[in-house]
Amino acid sequence: MTSRANQPRAHAIVMGASLGGLMTARALSHHFQKVTLIERDVVNRQPESRQGQPQTRHLHGLLPGGFRIMMDYFPDLRQALADAGANVCDFANTMTWFTHGGYRKSFDMNLPAVTMSRPLLEHLIRERVLALPNVQLIDNCSVQRLDTDADRQRVTGLTVLHKTSRQLDSLTADLVIDATGRGSRSPQWLGELGYDAPPVSEVKVKVGYTTRIYERDPNDRLTNHWILCTPAAPSERRFGGLFPVEGNRWVVTVGGWHGDSAPVDEPGFLEFARSLPATDIYDIISRSEPLSDPIPYRFPSSLRRHYERLNRFPLGYLVLGDAISSFNPTYGQGMTSATMQAAALDRLLADNPSDEKLAKTFFQRAAKVVDIPWQLTVGEDFRYPETEGPKPAAVDFLNKYVSRVQRATLRDEVVCAAFLRVMSLLKPPTSLFHPRILWRVMTAA
Numbered sequence: 001m002t003s004r005a006n007q008p009r010a011h012a013i014v015m016g017a018s019l020g021g022l023m024t025a026r027a028l029s030h031h032f033q034k035v036t037l038i039e040r041d042v043v044n045r046q047p048e049s050r051q052g053q054p055q056t057r058h059l060h061g062l063l064p065g066g067f068r069i070m071m072d073y074f075p076d077l078r079q080a081l082a083d084a085g086a087n088v089c090d091f092a093n094t095m096t097w098f099t100h101g102g103y104r105k106s107f108d109m110n111l112p113a114v115t116m117s118r119p120l121l122e123h124l125i126r127e128r129v130l131a132l133p134n135v136q137l138i139d140n141c142s143v144q145r146l147d148t149d150a151d152r153q154r155v156t157g158l159t160v161l162h163k164t165s166r167q168l169d170s171l172t173a174d175l176v177i178d179a180t181g182r183g184s185r186s187p188q189w190l191g192e193l194g195y196d197a198p199p200v201s202e203v204k205v206k207v208g209y210t211t212r213i214y215e216r217d218p219n220d221r222l223t224n225h226w227i228l229c230t231p232a233a234p235s236e237r238r239f240g241g242l243f244p245v246e247g248n249r250w251v252v253t254v255g256g257w258h259g260d261s262a263p264v265d266e267p268g269f270l271e272f273a274r275s276l277p278a279t280d281i282y283d284i285i286s287r288s289e290p291l292s293d294p295i296p297y298r299f300p301s302s303l304r305r306h307y308e309r310l311n312r313f314p315l316g317y318l319v320l321g322d323a324i325s326s327f328n329p330t331y332g333q334g335m336t337s338a339t340m341q342a343a344a345l346d347r348l349l350a351d352n353p354s355d356e357k358l359a360k361t362f363f364q365r366a367a368k369v370v371d372i373p374w375q376l377t378v379g380e381d382f383r384y385p386e387t388e389g390p391k392p393a394a395v396d397f398l399n400k401y402v403s404r405v406q407r408a409t410l411r412d413e414v415v416c417a418a419f420l421r422v423m424s425l426l427k428p429p430t431s432l433f434h435p436r437i438l439w440r441v442m443t444a445a
């Protein structure tokens with residue numbers, strides 16, 4: 001066994017400098033003398049969406065579960081967000097959420113939350129990560145393949161292509177982490193090295209997003225409110241979200257499940273917003289100035305790669321974030337899941353695991369993180385008969401109970417708070433079966 005206890009960890013490489021990669025670099029900075037982020041895109045030191053992360057142009061909610069961990073890692077983040085014009089608020093107090101025929105109770109949960117554009121959040125985190133003395137970023141540089149020792153037992157580094165000079169380069173590291181997102185090539189790279197690819201679970205949902213930015217009137221009654229309209233499935237399949245973000249703007253996304261997407265032309269986009277079960281979003285955007293054209297995004301399926309089920313895996317290599325699991329984005333869980341995985345890795349490395357144990361233990365812990373958002377999203381998605389894929393056991397029964405919970409959240413603050421804590425990934429779904437909650441749900445009028 002290779003014990004790490006007395007060996008300094010010299011160098012870690014993280015592939016992908018999006019949110020998952022950045023949070024991982026932050027976590028690794030405690031445990032390695034040097035951490036290098038490799039990013040295929042050019043990364044400018046300003047808030048902007050890059051080619052390799054087209055989803056960042058769309059509505060991104062940060063759940064309190066993820067925000068809390070980020071604030072632990074970056075104690076000034078909350079203030080920096082507020083200074084940049086983001087909407088720092090209490091999670092439930094500024095909520096206008098229509099679902100199941102009514103509005104969720106709005107009340108003070110004493111749970112810090114923020115709405116901002118995704119590029120702003122990433123920029124502020126990136127600036128803080130790159131300010132760490134032992135973290136560097138090599139951008140405009142694409143990973144081509146994994147390098148290994150002669151018997152392919154250990155990943156020893158990467159071959160990368162510097163895109164401007166077209167030069168190939170070899171980088172060595174004690175640990176390499178793949179945070180390249182859903183399009184991760186780890187399954188192929190592992191196959192080329194003689195390892196099995198991970199088994200995959202795929203749940204087809206055909207979700208369509210259409211997003212547009214609008215000017216926000218700071219004097220509007222709802223200017224600090226985040227507004228959601230989510231469907232009572234399966235009879236409804238359309239959703240909408242409108243979040244206040246920096247620069248006195250609203251980010252507005254409307255869309256639907258199983259091909260029911262909003263058009264990108266102005267009248268079609270407006271009409272789609274008007275067709276939602278509540279007209280709050282339509283009412284605001286129909287009187288607001290658009291600042292962009294509507295842009296589409298198609299999300300075919302939730303995808304989970306079960307690295308935890310592999311028996312053989314090279315030493316010195318891990319996979320994290322969307323590269324492990326990308327969820328139906330309407331539940332807003334991806335950034336929080338990636339952040340929780342990075343924090344789990346931080347805790348694991350603090351225990352000095354042997355190299356032989358690192359991957360197995362990390363993938364088991366990452367799977368525990370992923371299990372909950374996967375269960376929540378996939379469970380909801382199976383309310384639609386068109387949803388295809390491996391259906392978890394007892395999901396129909398659980399969905400019946402969750403429908404009652406959803407209806408109870410419209411009237412009961414205690415149930416609403418319990419539900420929001422689960423959706424925020426702060427509490428497990430089992431907490432909704434606590435006798436105190438169960439009783440309130442079952443007796444709700």
Ligand SMILES: Cc1cc2nc3c(=O)[nH]c(=O)nc-3n(C[C@H](O)[C@H](O)[C@H](O)COP(=O)(O)OP(=O)(O)OC[C@H]3O[C@@H](n4cnc5c(N)ncnc54)[C@H](O)[C@@H]3O)c2cc1C
Nearest residue numbers: 016018020040052055060061143181321322329332334335
């Ligand atoms: C439409 C949509 C809406 C979403 N909304 C939310 C939301 O509201 N809330 C939420 O929490 N999450 C949301 N998500 C999910 C969220 O965007 C991701 O979970 C989050 O970005 C973390 O992903 P990641 O860093 O693992 O991967 P990604 O964000 O996909 O980043 C991968 C990075 O790797 C780089 N890369 C790829 N290949 C290479 C290579 N060969 N060499 C070097 N670099 C490479 C890419 O350029 C990119 O920068 C949404 C996703 C979608 C699709």
